[in-house]
Amino acid sequence: MDATQTSHSNSIPLAPSTLVPVLEDQFLSMAFITQLTGLTDKWFYKLIQDGKFPQPIKFGRSSRWLKSEVESWIRQKIYDSRKTEDGY
Template identity: 50%
Template sequence: MTNLLQTESLVYANRHNNEQTGRPLLPDVEKRTRFAMGDDILLSMKDITAHSGLSDKHYYSLISRGLFPRPLKIGRSSRWRKSDYEAWLNERAAAR
């Protein structure tokens, strides 16, 4: 459980720094959290929306229709495996 708390605090700190500098978010999050999660890190909705440019409302609509992976619930937080998110992106790209 300690690794998860460390991961969430690093993600929060990293998100705060990236909002100020405008750098891409996911590579920094991945680099800082790989030690805690292995190759499959967890992404927050803010991470996903920052990467895609789409709103959280859009994603929650897709979830309710079964078109986007359901989140893992950690307490009251929702997180997605990076591998699930990337698989969903690849499916969308293949369907174009």
């Protein structure tokens, strides 16, 4: 998605993201994501359930997330938190 597209859950424009070829991407565990953000796994699973965080990729019983998708989500959170009422 680019800055002109919107997420499916609202009409707020998404921050630009970089598309990374899957074989050049990395898989992240929930433990890594929670350590990186300081937020709990319970909070992330609620976001996933609400469609506000990328769905996990299942490898048997293990769940992993693409680093590029997590980075894009973080970038979007930064973008959203720094917007003014004028949209800049």
